[in-house]
Amino acid sequence: MAGNSIGQIFRLITFGESHGKAIGGIIDGCPAGLELDLDLIQKDLDRRKPGQSNLTTERKESDQVQWLSGIFEGQTLGTPIAFSIPNQDQKSKDYSKLKNVFRPSHADFVFQEKYGIRDHRGGGRSSARETASRVVAGGVAKQLLATAGVQIRAFVTAIGQTEVSLNDDAFGQPENELRCPDESASEIMRQDILNAKEEGDTLGGVITCVVKNCPIGLGEPVFDKLHADLAKAMMSINATRGFEIGSGFDSIRMKGSEHNDTFRNEEGQIKTATNNSGGIQGGISNGMPIEFKVAFKPVASIKSKQETVDVDGIQTSVKIEGRHDPCVVPRAVPIVEAMAAITLADHYLRNRMSRI
């Protein structure tokens, strides 16, 4: 009810404030007998962690996951898989001057209004640090889905003014620092991020996620349409502003006769000639690649002085110190993948109930 869980069968609950003792979570509902490669999960965590390159915050967080239960001799037991990531390198003092002031476009104000109390250090529960737990659970979900052949990969397709479209061969390419499959665009993005960093400013961007080999039939036809649950999962990531499936907002300028994806039988497999549906029709996967986009606004932690109010409502200004990301979009790639994996794993299991 308090909204710290996602999924119905494959279900993740996360806990932790950014400057408390630890963050972590429990995965409930992962079936027994799944062989887990824990190193692969740590690798996804490393793709998310701060301090990977000069494009990200200099904050170092080793983000070593500790597994507490649910795994025995390398396999899942069918019982809750609990894990924690101890908090380290906390410069809580950096935040002491933010105790009584609300940072613009942060959750400080609404948190105080809603709960009457907040852990002001580093965003507390609203810190994007919480997403590390999602990456852990997403790693388990990816390995569950891999048993059915499902592959998930996300890409940076826009940062600031630079946008690229996705080639068919992007899926197979190695990942660069920006997680953008277009090398020349990546160069511009890199420079734009460094410039923003220099200015103490921040940039947003777009992540495009592609799911291959998704079985037909995932998703439920009414409220829990697969793209509705994907939309929720994505919009639950910090700093997201928009979601598009398939043709997205562009669809509005097409006529039905242009937009419809006609069926054809390709050697026994039913495919569609185009994929404006983004792999999902009537809320249910149709076997074509699932494709969706997520918009991330520029990070709210900027270095310049901003007008604001304090906890007593007095007009004041704030200058945010500390080590913040000029652009989180590349680091958000494994988070998008993780949330896609959790959503799909849940629907993959739910679909076991469709037929007698």
Added chain:
Amino acid sequence: MAGNSIGQIFRLITFGESHGKAIGGIIDGCPAGLELDLDLIQKDLDRRKPGQSNLTTERKESDQVQWLSGIFEGQTLGTPIAFSIPNQDQKSKDYSKLKNVFRPSHADFVFQEKYGIRDHRGGGRSSARETASRVVAGGVAKQLLATAGVQIRAFVTAIGQTEVSLNDDAFGQPENELRCPDESASEIMRQDILNAKEEGDTLGGVITCVVKNCPIGLGEPVFDKLHADLAKAMMSINATRGFEIGSGFDSIRMKGSEHNDTFRNEEGQIKTATNNSGGIQGGISNGMPIEFKVAFKPVASIKSKQETVDVDGIQTSVKIEGRHDPCVVPRAVPIVEAMAAITLADHYLRNRMSRI
């Protein structure tokens, strides 16, 4: 689990196939003591119903809601509010030739694959007719929210190639046939829809929804962020392709210093100078107007002959007869409002648990 419910406290479950005996639903979790104006709810149903004008399908469905329980002497009892809408004017025979063929960009194919059985008449459970039940529940939710002063209104802001932006005074304007607050744009849209109808083709569009006087504090900080739940609610409506909150996809081209909404104290009320956040920060309403957009693809039921396959996978073609909408966007306005109301009513009640 089967995905026919939405909401956690204020919870709607719907039932019904488009050509079965009835559609309807149960609202569970509406508090006792709410005075209900049932005529107001019927009016919203009338805004949604087919056959309102020559811009919509000629199908006549009277869509009279029958209240079965939960209301006593004009007030809610705190018990389940059940309602049904009998199905009428069913030309099921129109569909007999669609029994064995999959209409492109419809749910026929995935439904058959998922369940191994389907009611092929008129889309069955995947028919947009199901949304009538949402409008009923949304009407109850609106009246619950009205006790807290919340107002919800949605507008058509794009159809096909024609897009408009929303004026501040749109909220107070009377509603035209297109539900678009811009009269001259409406004229173009009307003509474009009539042209599409003539051609047997279809158009998509955008609906923008505005919520005024939303209390501060609705939404939960992690997975059940208010805009995440709104995104899910909207993307669960048939034919939606995208969702944007506040600055949406445009945010990616802004810098943090441009995008941040600075706080100011306006006569004791904390407001933000801009509203790029769309009234929601950290997933929690901040008291500013909530604004979001929903993209609707063009309707899949077009009159021209389309390539497809049949239930045996044999390549064939299909020509969809029957009476279909050239553009559903104006009729979708009360559905968007209803889903917004259901989502907000749920979070309004959930927020009662925030503090001791």
Added chain:
Amino acid sequence: MAGNSIGQIFRLITFGESHGKAIGGIIDGCPAGLELDLDLIQKDLDRRKPGQSNLTTERKESDQVQWLSGIFEGQTLGTPIAFSIPNQDQKSKDYSKLKNVFRPSHADFVFQEKYGIRDHRGGGRSSARETASRVVAGGVAKQLLATAGVQIRAFVTAIGQTEVSLNDDAFGQPENELRCPDESASEIMRQDILNAKEEGDTLGGVITCVVKNCPIGLGEPVFDKLHADLAKAMMSINATRGFEIGSGFDSIRMKGSEHNDTFRNEEGQIKTATNNSGGIQGGISNGMPIEFKVAFKPVASIKSKQETVDVDGIQTSVKIEGRHDPCVVPRAVPIVEAMAAITLADHYLRNRMSRI
């Protein structure tokens, strides 16, 4: 949240006040492709309905179920199965004098305190009439379980002072009016009920339920133990006071060495020598017959004058007129079976998720 649903995968929500327009419910989560014999379900309803014999209330309620959705050409569609039972023969006027007075050991007082409003006619939502909807859903659940060979049957094993134990051959016997497998005990019970009826008094009793051929593995090891969910399901039936699984309260007088059920291999099947566990160990079915007991208190509606208070707290007295059952236990047999079936059907489906 408002507590009108039960089950997680196979899920029933019920609606309706006893003197409103209708009662009914929605079954969500029944898999597609189940062939349904609707007459069999009506027969269970007839076993529950009032006016079956001179042992029950003379109230006649035909209780004809109307199916609204989810069934197509005799099979389930995998979509919500909605049904309603119109209310008839409502002598609401009988209740007008109860409008302002609280009947002892009824829900009138707590309902008024909780909600501030109530439909005082015939118990409203708290009327045992609500259980008719459970019998309908239980009928569907029974047919789902039957595909796996599961058989459920309940028996009256005590009424008032008369108690019997269950023979092994009870399961195969035809059902008498009392639903008690012991004919001579039945005769005493029958006379005791007629005497109580004559006195305007009421009797309680015990129902014992047996489930045969339950697959091994149903139930979850921690909170959702199979017997915990059965206990909840049974205690949610009106007028229940106690629940026992297997050896029940008698177990406390046994030593571990007497109580333990040792395993043995009977021609390839693992069985236990005794069944003190009642077919469930560690919360999970072990393949032995599931056996549990439910205690029903005497009905609260008695004819003699009782002390009470009115809605203003003024001390007064009440004499309950109307047509009430002297003993509901025989009529509760199909309700116990239905709640057992719903609980088992839910766990039967949940168990599909245990393994990769």
Added chain:
Amino acid sequence: MAGNSIGQIFRLITFGESHGKAIGGIIDGCPAGLELDLDLIQKDLDRRKPGQSNLTTERKESDQVQWLSGIFEGQTLGTPIAFSIPNQDQKSKDYSKLKNVFRPSHADFVFQEKYGIRDHRGGGRSSARETASRVVAGGVAKQLLATAGVQIRAFVTAIGQTEVSLNDDAFGQPENELRCPDESASEIMRQDILNAKEEGDTLGGVITCVVKNCPIGLGEPVFDKLHADLAKAMMSINATRGFEIGSGFDSIRMKGSEHNDTFRNEEGQIKTATNNSGGIQGGISNGMPIEFKVAFKPVASIKSKQETVDVDGIQTSVKIEGRHDPCVVPRAVPIVEAMAAITLADHYLRNRMSRI
């Protein structure tokens, strides 16, 4: 879905195998602003822990709870409260010979059948060690309820052949080693337990729980009746066999005229003359003391040699070594209190939604 959570608003999820790295849990839905006395919670854990006296197992488990999140400067934040209890003093080797054999009346067999894999060491997930996490969450729930004046206390009222009834002044008495309020009965029970221990045998018993000052209105009228949820909560505790509310199974021998609790106005408070309802009518608390009983079977771990089968189904015998309790009933008292507190805290918060 996997059944490791309980509660809807105030919700506990637990994790951990008895011989894994840690056990623990997350409480989600505790409102913000609750001042927590953590020592009080540790005291309840100490009442549950093994090795407290010579009546219990000699296993020493210090069971020190570590708080990971959700508490800031002594108050709850409204965010998830995570905690863990590291596993220590694990003599896993004691269990190596049980790896391939099923202990009678334990969960070994059903676990293996359900999941195809199990952590055989010490019962794994089915170990009663899991209940330590319930005691932690119950401690938080007790403090939440205390803000509304609610008091919960449980007592041992039977062990083996010795049964006592509860005096009115039991609630105020200090707790002895047996947690039985009758000193002379306690002496017999103590001796019986020591005899059983000597014989390597085990005893069961009954715990009676009393809740005072429960507000009127907790519980929901249909499936989530307060006593139905209490029944589930209690029957989810390891080794329970029965549950009774109020008059329980004795009610069946009373007539309605004897059993009904007539109302009376005592200085402005509506009370009942008797309390056969056990404080709950129609599933909703009526302000009288809530009273229920829970039966615990004798512990399954006995020292004598027992017939059984191994994982290959081969008939064999087993002799359980290790340090086990001759009677867990006194140690189960804080568990019963904890589960009552969790259930009531949940319904206390749920009841905030009853009225507009």
